[in-house]
Amino acid sequence: MDSSTKHLKNLQIPKLNILKERVASQCVCCGSNRLTSSPAVLMPFVAHRIFNWRPIQISDDWGLNTINKGFAYSICNSLLCTECDFLFLDIRFSDEELKKLYQNYRDKVYNLLREEYEPGYTKRNEDLNSGINYLNDIESFIASYITFPVTILDWGGDTGKNTPFKNNNDLLHIYDIGGKDAISGAMRVDKTEVFNNKYSLVVCCNVLEHVPYPMDVLEDISKTMNQKSLLYIEVPFEDIFIKYKNNFHIHKKHWHEHINFFSEKSIKTLITNAGFEVLNLKRHFVTSGGKSSHILQIACKLTC
Known part of the structure; x- marks a missing residue:
């Protein structure tokens, strides 16, 4: 153990008490309970893959006299934290539910089901x-x-094909629940192996928008770092923050795999509360996979 690691071992970082709830009653970035809510739907593919909930058509033969006829979908709420502008789905998935959604991600079975609900996905x-x-x-x-x-x-790095410096490193470990084989030169590892190492660069790209408690992910990542390590985070900067100036929750009518929408303020709040110092935050316009979008790039290190 080097001197920087010894220093961090004794470092006490105040921890927010984020409740683990099926339906969130507080912001998972800052802990505030000052939330505003607006009704939305959970997209059919996600509802089906996680819960086996399918859209249904309510007709006369259901015998429901006080419910209007028509299609019924899985309902949820869009929540907006008025403290840090974090926009998120009120339903918080369990670890087992996340496995149902992301294990064997984009394999044949996944693609067939998603194509059924979203023609053109393949x-x-x-x-x-x-x-x-x-x-x-x-x-x-x-x-x-x-x-x-x-x-x-690379935490949540899929196969490693999108890992920065994948061809210029002494060691490349991939931690991902998806189960795909890693690219040549990279090694898939589990949490036990991850926590036995201190890495000079940790990458967390397009992960935090998918998980119910992103602070837990960052706290796990902090265990793999020392005072000299760099953490690179990348999350989508969703169009809703560009198109509208406020009341984002009112305009968010559906939720898919991205259950967290980060503003610049909320991602900085999350990172700071998890015990990191933001070195640089940049909004970047990209075109990838045939789609143009904005991302937030963040470089940070452990607070010391």
């Missing part, structure tokens, strides 16, 4: 599987904060 998936085309931009963003040679952990 073609979009082919574009996504080709990998991102802005990897050089990520590496340029990170480069000034690290010293080579690097040891890398």
Whole structure:
């Protein structure tokens, strides 16, 4: 154990008491209970894959005299934290439910079900599987904060095909619940192996928008770092924050795999509350998988 690791072992970081709830009553970024709510639907693919809930058509033969006839979908709420502008789905999935959604991600069974509900998805998936085309931009963003040679952990890194510096490292570990084989030169690892290492670069791209308690992920990641380590985070900056100036929850009428929508304020709040210092935060426009979008790039380190 080096001196920086010893220092961090004794570092006491105040921890927010984020309740683990089926339906959230507080912000999972800042802990505030100052939330505003608006009705929405859970998209049929997600409801089916996790809960085996399917859309139904209510007709006269149901015998429901006080319910209108028509299609019924899984209902939920869009919540907006008025303290940090975090927009999120009120339903918080369990670990087992996340496994149902993401295990064997984008395999044949996954694609067939999603194509059933979302015609054209198979073609979009082919574009996504080709990998991102802005990897050089990520590496340029990170480069000034690290010293080579690097040891890398890609948390939620799929196969490693989109990992920065995948061809320029001393070690590349991939931790991901999806179950796919890692690319050549990378090694899939479990949490036990992850926590036995300290990496100079940890990558967490397009993960935090999927998980019910993103602070838990960051706290786990902190265990893999020392005082010299860099954490690179990337999350979508959703169009709703660009199109509207406020009341984002009113305009969010459906939820899919992205159950967390981060504003710049909310992602900084989350990172700070998890015990990290933000070194740089940048909004970046990208085109990948046949789709143009904005992302937030964040470089951070452990608070010391």
